[in-house]
Amino acid sequence: MFCTQCGTQMGDGARFCTACGKPATHPPVDEFAASGFPAEPRFDSGRQYAETPVAEEVPPPPVDSAWTAAPLRKRLRRIPKQKKIAGVCAGFAEYFDMDVTLMRLIWLGLLLIPPHVGLIAYIVAWAVLPKT
Numbered sequence: 001m002f003c004t005q006c007g008t009q010m011g012d013g014a015r016f017c018t019a020c021g022k023p024a025t026h027p028p029v030d031e032f033a034a035s036g037f038p039a040e041p042r043f044d045s046g047r048q049y050a051e052t053p054v055a056e057e058v059p060p061p062p063v064d065s066a067w068t069a070a071p072l073r074k075r076l077r078r079i080p081k082q083k084k085i086a087g088v089c090a091g092f093a094e095y096f097d098m099d100v101t102l103m104r105l106i107w108l109g110l111l112l113i114p115p116h117v118g119l120i121a122y123i124v125a126w127a128v129l130p131k132t
Helices: 088-095 100-112 117-128
Strands: none
Touching (some): 088 117, 100 117
16 A cells, blocks of 8 residues: 555555655554454445544634733722722622622621621721722
């Protein structure tokens, strides 16, 4: 058997050309077929494969798509324009893409937990988060 691309002679059981690397045009030898039993033909939509199927190429994304631009980095910050006390809840709501009222209810729930985790975290966030 010869390679269809470069013409180099290949062995009968070769799957690839040793010179150029092109796949052979025959299907791979199954162990079942090599033992003397006839192999079942492989069908896909009524056609029998002459060679190993090749994966379908995926077209590249359009140039103006979101894949070309680097994603904007979200920053956790305080928002004084939407503040009730310090703007911490508004900043967390913007960061997690939630409604401000729902975020305020979450902070209120954290405030009511016995060791007052919400109060401590709110004061720390008030002191640490940058104001914009």
